[in-house]
Each structure stands twice: as structure tokens, then as C-alpha cells.
Amino acid sequence: MSAGVPKPGSPVRGSKTGKPIMALFDLMGRSWALGIIWQLSSGPMTFRQLQDRCEQVSPTVLNKRIKELSQSGLVTRDDAGYGLTAMGKDLYQLLHPFGAWSEAWARALSAQQQER
Amino acid sequence: MSAGVPKPGSPVRGSKTGKPIMALFDLMGRSWALGIIWQLSSGPMTFRQLQDRCEQVSPTVLNKRIKELSQSGLVTRDDAGYGLTAMGKDLYQLLHPFGAWSEAWARALSAQQQER
DNA sequence: AACCAATGCTACTAAAATAGTAGCGCCCAA
DNA sequence: TTGGGCGCTACTATTTTAGTAGCATTGGTT
Numbered sequence: 001m002s003a004g005v006p007k008p009g010s011p012v013r014g015s016k017t018g019k020p021i022m023a024l025f026d027l028m029g030r031s032w033a034l035g036i037i038w039q040l041s042s043g044p045m046t047f048r049q050l051q052d053r054c055e056q057v058s059p060t061v062l063n064k065r066i067k068e069l070s071q072s073g074l075v076t077r078d079d080a081g082y083g084l085t086a087m088g089k090d091l092y093q094l095l096h097p098f099g100a101w102s103e104a105w106a107r108a109l110s111a112q113q114q115e116r
Numbered sequence: 117m118s119a120g121v122p123k124p125g126s127p128v129r130g131s132k133t134g135k136p137i138m139a140l141f142d143l144m145g146r147s148w149a150l151g152i153i154w155q156l157s158s159g160p161m162t163f164r165q166l167q168d169r170c171e172q173v174s175p176t177v178l179n180k181r182i183k184e185l186s187q188s189g190l191v192t193r194d195d196a197g198y199g200l201t202a203m204g205k206d207l208y209q210l211l212h213p214f215g216a217w218s219e220a221w222a223r224a225l226s227a228q229q230q231e232r
Numbered sequence: 233a234a235c236c237a238a239t240g241c242t243a244c245t246a247a248a249a250t251a252g253t254a255g256c257g258c259c260c261a262a
Numbered sequence: 263t264t265g266g267g268c269g270c271t272a273c274t275a276t277t278t279t280a281g282t283a284g285c286a287t288t289g290g291t292t
Contacts, residue, residue, distance in 0.1 A: 020218035025150040031250065034141040047269050058251055063270065073225055087224060094213050101210055102136035108203060109189055147279060163240050174280055175241065 027072055032057050033065050034095070037084065040075065041092045044083030143188055148173050149181055150211070153200065156191065157208045160199030 028034055032054055039045075039053040051062055066082060069075035074088035084092060144150055148170055155161075155169040167178055182198060185191035190204035200208060 020222040021154065021215050022151065024214060024218040024221065025154070029145055029147055029150055031145055034145055035138065038137065038141070046267090048267075056252090058253085059270065060252085060272090061250060064249090073221075073228060087221065091217065091221075094210075094217055097210050098140060099137050101207065102140040105140065105189075105203065105207075106136040112189060162238090164238075172281090174282085176243090176281085177279060179241065180278095 027068065030065065030068070032061055033069065036062075036065055036069065037074065037088060037092055037095060040082060040084045040088070041096075044078070044080035046081045050082060143184065146181065146184070148177060149185065152178070152181055152185065153190065153204060153208055153211060156198060156200045156204070157212075160194070160196035162197045166198055 035054050035057075036050065039050060045053070047059075047062070047066075051057055051059065054062065066075060069088070070077070073085055074091060075082060076085045076088075077083070151170050151173075152166065155166060161169070163175075163178070163182075167173055167175065170178065182191060185204070186193070189201055190207060191198060192201045192204075193199070
């Protein structure tokens with residue numbers, strides 16, 4: 001159903017409306033998309049470095065995600081390697097709090113399991 | 117590779133470390149997971165209502181996501197239907213800003229395309 | 233009682249995305 | 263000229279998702 005890279009304004013995987021939030025969710029809802037942004041937040045790196053940081057994600061997927069994220073204006077490539085654009089860094093600002101949250105979530109879940 | 121529902125502490129799709137943030141990214145990186153949380157933020161609803169709100173997502177996927185999100189402590193079901201747990205609402209607080217951001221992103225992207 | 237509509241699904245097939253592995257062509261330094 | 267790192271592409275196998283049909287149950291209505 002998706003016509004390729006999710007783009008606000010046109011139908012995306014799972015969404016026919018093209019509402020920006022749905023396009024964004026489609027983009028982020030692909031394997032390693034969030035992980036790539038997360039890793040790139042610590043600075044530019046090469047394809048293979050990024051691959052290592054993302055636990056040996058297959059080059060097929062990595063390359064596909066990079067292209068998508070580039071077309072979406074979040075990732076770019078220069079002498080230093082792949083990195084976040086200004087907009088990408090901006091998005092990361094929203095993503096950042098998920099780090100701490102996920103740890104609280106992990107604690108809550110393991111506590112919940114102790115109860116049973 | 118994924119052993120089912122992504123759970124912090126155990127390996128998940130695309131991650132062998134089980135770091136909470138990776139488990140969270142795995143959970144969120146599945147089709148409609150983010151959309152479901154987004155829609156449920158406006159209050160509890162029935163399975164079919166939720167399906168309608170999520171643009172007729174197939175019941176197969178919806179049911180799978182619901183189970184995953186329930187096991188992850190984000191979604192629950194009561195008399196009023198499916199809804200977010202306290203933790204789910206908490207996560208939504210982090211997700212909320214993405215709405216406005218996605219619209220700025222949409223504007224930036226279309227401006228970018230005008231330039232060429 | 234018989235009907236009806238809505239609910240939460242399950243079953244099934246087809247299409248698409250992802251995983252996983254191998255290796256190519258390029259560049260640069262030794 | 264050999265060796266290593268680079269950004270990939272090619273290919274197959276597996277998993278996920280899409281899409282459609284319909285079943286079993288519940289609750290109200292006639």
C-alpha cells in the first residue's frame with residue numbers, strides 16, 4: 001500500500017489520509033528507523049559504524065532506511081559520514097525523553113511480573 | 117528473531133541486547149502501534165471503533181498489536197472498551213508533541229520541494 | 233421465540249517487509 | 263600489489279502485514 005517513502009500529504013503504509021502524523025508514524029514504524037536516529041544523535045558516522053551500532057542490522061535494511069530518512073529530510077551525508085540534519089536533531093529532541101521513560105517502563109514491567 | 121512481544125531485558129526484533137530503549141523501539145516500530153496509542157489517547161473505545169479510527173486496519177494486526185500493548189502494560193480493557201493504562205497515558209505525554217512537530221515537518225518538506 | 237445488529241475476534245491467502253549472508257567495485261595507504 | 267575499509271547490491275529465506283470472509287456470542291426488539 002505504501003508508495004515508498006512516507007510523505008505527509010500522500011497516502012502511506014496503513015494510512016490513506018496522508019495526515020502528517022500518520023506519515024510520521026509510518027516512517028518511524030519501520031524497523032530500525034528510530035534506532036538509526038537514536039544512534040546518529042551522538043554524531044556522524046560511516047555506514048559500517050552505524051551498522052555496528054545498530055547490532056549488525058542488515059545492509060539491505062540500513063540502506064533502505066537511510067534513503068527514506070534522507071528523503072524525509074532527517075538524515076544527510078557529508079565528509080564526516082551520515083548524520084542528522086537540523087530537522088533530524090529537532091526530532092531527536094522529542095525522542096530523547098524516551099530513553100529515561102523506557103527504563104522506568106522496564107522497572108515497572110519487571111515489578112509487575114514479580115507480583116504474580 | 118523476535119521472541120514475540122518486545123520486553124525490556126530480553127532480546128527483541130533487531131536487538132540482542134534487550135536494552136529498554138531498544139525493546140521500546142521494537143514495540144513502537146510495528147505497524148499501527150503508535151497509531152493505536154495515538155487514537156486511544158482520546159478515550160476508551162471498542163475494537164471496531166478503534167479499527168475505524170485506524171483506517172480499517174485489518175483485525176489481524178489490530179488484535180496482535182492490542183495483545184502486545186496489553187502485555188507491555190500500555191493498553192487495557194474494561195467496561196468502556198480498550199483504553200490506555202496509566203503507563204500508556206504517560207507514554208502518550210511523550211508522544212503528544214509529535215503531532216505539532218509532524219505538521220512543521222510537513223511544511224518544511226513541501227517548502228523544500230518547491231525549491232527544486 | 234425468532235430476528236437482528238453489533239461485538240470481538242479467528243482463518244485464510246497474497247503481498248510486502250525484513251533478516252541474513254555473500255561479495256563486488258572503489259579508494260587509499262603501505 | 264596487496265590489503266583493508268568503504269558503501270553498497272544481489273540473492274534467498276523467513277516473518278510481518280494487508281485484505282477479506284465469516285463465526286460465535288451478546289443484547290435488544292418484535
